[in-house]
Amino acid sequence: MGGVEHASLGMILLLLALLVPVLYFIRRAQSGTEIYVRRIAGIDAVDEAVGRSAELGRPVAFNTGLTSVSPTLYACLGVLSYVSEKVARYRSRLIVPQYNPEAMAIVEDVVRDAYRSAGRLSAFDPQCIVFLSESQFAFASGYMGIVHRERIATAFLFGYFAAESLILAEAGQQVGAMQVAASVSPEQVPFFICTCDYTLIGEELYAASAYLSREPIQLGSLCGQDVAKLVFFGLIVIGVLLATLQQLYPMLDLKNVDFWISYKFWS
């Protein structure tokens, strides 16, 4: 608990401002309203990437990096499910190296379900989900080994990555794999852009699952989070205006957005 209180009215209102549009658009999407999602080249390339592995007769690797059980993992699972289903249909082979044992149990369940959906449950091999290590560089070296030994045709690098990102992506580059990456950590994005064929930046990772599945819930939530971003954008603009006014007219003693968000109306 650390003695930090977050019970400010501003914080609660901000949470509502972020979440109400999401619920509203989910409801709208479920009622059949068409929701437009712009094209994302990296996600369009998923089918091509899986198809390539089937043509070459070499496996597909889906790497969730250092992602633990978190919203980022759930965003990756939507894509993993889609990729696994395609792999099962094309009778190709999937390898999912794992860093986090808790995430591994969930990943295995999702891949199994995807094979079942494709009607190829008997082809599902639980050993395709390989736990490597909980140590960052041991995981990276394990993945490099798999990429080189199996000569993978396609690599998906989706999730949270740190310093090992370039090592992972270079391994795929060395065997000529087609690589699609998506990272929420902006520090790793340049490495992926340099090394991978397609890179999804930041929130595009969260949009990928909605884009691929066209699920009303996911599409609605995607639309809702765009509105939530507008709320933030509005707050940034108001904050800049208030700060500028305060700078120009100090005698006004204007309180900025952060003051109102953290202001406690009760003690």
Next chain:
Amino acid sequence: MERSFRSDLIRLVTFLGGVYFFLEFILPVSVLESVGVEALHEDISYGFIVFSSMAMGLGLINLFLVHGSRIIFQRKDWMYSFVLLIGLVCMMSSTVMDWRGGQGVADKARPFEILREFSDVIERDSTASREDVPPLEIRTEALRDATFARIAELRANIDQKTLLTFSDQEELYPLGETYIENLREILSGTEQAARDVKVGDFSSSQALAASLAQVSGFIRRIEQLNYDHSLTKKTYDFLYQGLFVSLGSAMFSLLGVYIAAAAYRAFRIRSFESSLMMVAAVLVMLGQIPFYVYISEDLPAVRQWLMEVPNSAAFRAIRIGAAIAGLVMAFRMWLSIESDSFSKERRG
């Protein structure tokens, strides 16, 4: 039917867990304290650690299944699996032995720590006027007798050279002997402090407690010195520091080469964007090196502007977007709006 019950149960537990952490975050600490959640929070957090430990077992089972079957059926590259499992078993055994060695060091000092704690307990109970414990005189006498007994036992061990076993570490003899001499002096002081303990005089029992703490600290130091030079510790250090950490550093150092290779690919001018990126990168690099003065005095300022304005703006945009998307995803997970989306069969 069974599956439906299972998934409903999972949704319920997820929702209740979410409610708990949401309220824990949003409610003032005073409210949490009044309903008693503050005191329970640590235990609840330990529960998550227990779950994580169980998941670690899953990882181990997976490793043995995947690599064990590869070895048994001698599939392709089974030798790598063999080396991996041997490494795993060696490291696990070494870590367990190291843990036991550390416990052994602590165990040697434990009797004196117990006596020190006993001295504190006597004072605390007496100050609180507890009546459900033996009288103060009996407890003080017991503390004194136990202290004498432990000191006598330890002295006999030192005299018999069983406390220290620097058998194959000749260079440690002088240091070990000095430690033992110091310990003998502290033991004499502790004996005197035990004799001086008077019933009801807590300053004398506090002096004894301080002396006992000194003895236990010294025993730990001697035992640690002994253990640090044992075969168990050396094996563990060789496997962990010598192999594992070094191999990790070797992997990390690969980045130096890979960054150069990636930069070469990135800086090829193929489009307007890549040209822009190359120009920005060259300016940042030139602004970073000490020779910039030969090119332009303004380069560090240009570099700083590039890093702090366009670069920071892009970073913040990515971070805000990802954070909102993460929040929305977390919200969907909390209300289990997400869980049906992963397979078409469930969707239907």
